Amino acid sequence: MASKITIPDLKKIRVTDPLFSHYAGMVAKKMIPVQWEILNGKQGQSRCFCIDNFRIAGGTLQGEHRGVVFGDTDAYKWLEAVAYCANNGETEYIPEADELIEIIGQAQQPDGYLNTYFTVCHPELRWKNLTEGHELYSAGHLIEAAVAYYNATGKRRLLDIAAKFADLICQTFGDGEGQIPGYPGHQEIELALVKLWRVTGEERYLKTARFFLDCRGRTPNYLLREMNDPNHKVIFPELRNYDPSYSQSHVRPVEQKTMEGHAVRAMYQCSAMADLADIQQDEALRNACQTLWDNVTKRRMYITGGIGSSGLLERFTVDYDLPNDRMYCESCASIGLMMFGQRMAAMSHDASYYETVERALCNTVLGGVSAAGDRYFYVNPLEVWPANCKDHTSIEYLKPVRQPWFEVACCPANIARTLASLGQYIYAVDERSIYVNLLVGSTIETTLRDTDVRIEQRSGLMNGGALELDVRSSGTHPIVVRLRLPKWIEAPVFRLNGEEIQPAVENGYAVLAVNCAGEHHFTLSGSVPVHRCAANLCVRADVGRVALQKGPFVYCFEQQDNGENLAALRMAPDAAVEEKVPAEGLPGNLPELDVNGCRIVSTGVDDAELYADCALRTEPCTLHAVPYGLWGNRVPGEMRVWVNFVIICSRKLL
Numbered sequence: 001m002a003s004k005i006t007i008p009d010l011k012k013i014r015v016t017d018p019l020f021s022h023y024a025g026m027v028a029k030k031m032i033p034v035q036w037e038i039l040n041g042k043q044g045q046s047r048c049f050c051i052d053n054f055r056i057a058g059g060t061l062q063g064e065h066r067g068v069v070f071g072d073t074d075a076y077k078w079l080e081a082v083a084y085c086a087n088n089g090e091t092e093y094i095p096e097a098d099e100l101i102e103i104i105g106q107a108q109q110p111d112g113y114l115n116t117y118f119t120v121c122h123p124e125l126r127w128k129n130l131t132e133g134h135e136l137y138s139a140g141h142l143i144e145a146a147v148a149y150y151n152a153t154g155k156r157r158l159l160d161i162a163a164k165f166a167d168l169i170c171q172t173f174g175d176g177e178g179q180i181p182g183y184p185g186h187q188e189i190e191l192a193l194v195k196l197w198r199v200t201g202e203e204r205y206l207k208t209a210r211f212f213l214d215c216r217g218r219t220p221n222y223l224l225r226e227m228n229d230p231n232h233k234v235i236f237p238e239l240r241n242y243d244p245s246y247s248q249s250h251v252r253p254v255e256q257k258t259m260e261g262h263a264v265r266a267m268y269q270c271s272a273m274a275d276l277a278d279i280q281q282d283e284a285l286r287n288a289c290q291t292l293w294d295n296v297t298k299r300r301m302y303i304t305g306g307i308g309s310s311g312l313l314e315r316f317t318v319d320y321d322l323p324n325d326r327m328y329c330e331s332c333a334s335i336g337l338m339m340f341g342q343r344m345a346a347m348s349h350d351a352s353y354y355e356t357v358e359r360a361l362c363n364t365v366l367g368g369v370s371a372a373g374d375r376y377f378y379v380n381p382l383e384v385w386p387a388n389c390k391d392h393t394s395i396e397y398l399k400p401v402r403q404p405w406f407e408v409a410c411c412p413a414n415i416a417r418t419l420a421s422l423g424q425y426i427y428a429v430d431e432r433s434i435y436v437n438l439l440v441g442s443t444i445e446t447t448l449r450d451t452d453v454r455i456e457q458r459s460g461l462m463n464g465g466a467l468e469l470d471v472r473s474s475g476t477h478p479i480v481v482r483l484r485l486p487k488w489i490e491a492p493v494f495r496l497n498g499e500e501i502q503p504a505v506e507n508g509y510a511v512l513a514v515n516c517a518g519e520h521h522f523t524l525s526g527s528v529p530v531h532r533c534a535a536n537l538c539v540r541a542d543v544g545r546v547a548l549q550k551g552p553f554v555y556c557f558e559q560q561d562n563g564e565n566l567a568a569l570r571m572a573p574d575a576a577v578e579e580k581v582p583a584e585g586l587p588g589n590l591p592e593l594d595v596n597g598c599r600i601v602s603t604g605v606d607d608a609e610l611y612a613d614c615a616l617r618t619e620p621c622t623l624h625a626v627p628y629g630l631w632g633n634r635v636p637g638e639m640r641v642w643v644n645f646v647i648i649c650s651r652k653l654l
Helices: 018-039 050-058 072-087 094-107 116-120 135-153 157-172 189-200 203-215 222-227 263-279 283-299 331-348 353-367 410-420
Strands: 013-015 427-429 433-436 442-448 451-459 467-473 479-484 490-496 499-501 509-514 518-527 530-533 545-550 553-558 569-571 577-580 592-602 617-627 643-645
Touching (some): 013 018, 018 072, 018 410, 050 094, 072 094, 094 157, 157 189, 157 203, 427 442, 479 518, 490 509
Antiparallel strands (some): 451 467, 467 518, 545 553, 577 592
């Protein structure tokens, strides 16, 4: 049996990459301070009442609960981001975090229950609306924050609060006498209980996580029965005609074949499934994970790693339904896809899952926050026409510019915690190996087999250089560095201390042996060409269109560089592409692209007409593209990823 892959100590990892260190740095410099002001109700139009709600529930403030039913999680994810920044030595907001933890503790009920909405508004409805109430979802984010904060600071206060609530949940839910045989409408508690088990070793947490998974989708359907109860109190009117597939409760998770329903819920469920499949060596559960992974990545995912194409209930639809101008693709959903992929890679020891993790990170997740770290996208389209993003259209959820906050504010803090904990996606370890999963400039220090190891990686691959990997080993035990070999590197060449080597490649990892103490300098060179990408013909939105990708970065065209009406641009499938120096003001030193193309300048229809006989006229032009993850950081305007290509039909009509 292969040894278990685990996440290394995040306190021993530092991100140095010009692009990702910029964004990770913004978490501590901008995201955490601004979000703290917002959580305390001090940001004008962006005001929220999250912390006031805790004070009201704790009896230190008089008033009514305000905000969404799951608003507590804004505070929990903020605390988690603070914890991950503390791992990086950025501890400025630890006093505020400790203050918030005490406020949260005051809101906890004597039996351990902790939820401001139900405590303040409807204590009589505790656990009676699992479908809509988000009690278990909120508890899950509390637990995740508590584990992260304990790991970062060693302080137990939040962990004790979370464990007390978790103990109540374990007592309340199950198949035993007097227990509730239900499960959450929004998954999260499952993966959180696994994290709590890893820290405490208490088997009841693992048992309850498995219970929530196993009882999901049973007949009769618990959530459907709850919604059909004549005394049911509706929280979300849009869920009146409840479809169990929305919450992935239509069949048992182990029997699910396609990715259905709300995209974030689906990803959190799949992450827990992968956790439990790995821990419990459950082959049926592992196979279900693989089936669902294949369905989402091969049928229901955008080229940017966005998932959940429908703005109606933020959900998946059917295979290949991937429209560009009205897609949803919540930032949290792509973060969930990263979580799922990370776990699939750990379970299988297969690097290929990181192709998708990397795709989601470099495009949708990165694009979800401004370069200044103060504004966010909730929805991540591949095509934007600002004039059409209006309240009177069906796509009013699309925003042509990032927003400072949202009424449902799950994405900002989720992005913050993800970027601040990027080290967990870059590296992993087992008994004798360090896995380098993302080629991102960084350092790690760890101990394997009583051997202290330090790795520093620097990557110039995107700019025509090489990846350099400096490995320093202090002990006599041999260790292995498993370096993911991305599919986007062509003709890779490895060198050790300047001498070319040919390492074995196992499951997508180049196996770099370090057999003795000392300094070892590995390099990986190869070309990273610009690819002209097409979509499967079944993706109707992209038939006859081409997109540009270099390495893991998808590129897009903005109005600032290409003029108005980007729909008029055309590109030949074999058009020459030239790499250019980055535009001023965009972080990361990523190349921009110029590609030969043309623009339709006239169709023969003058301004006085809407339709007329076709008389097409084009002019050659140079199309300019920037990384999608960096779009919208300059002048607001149109944007599109997929461009129609020029097709010349030589065959005569008969």
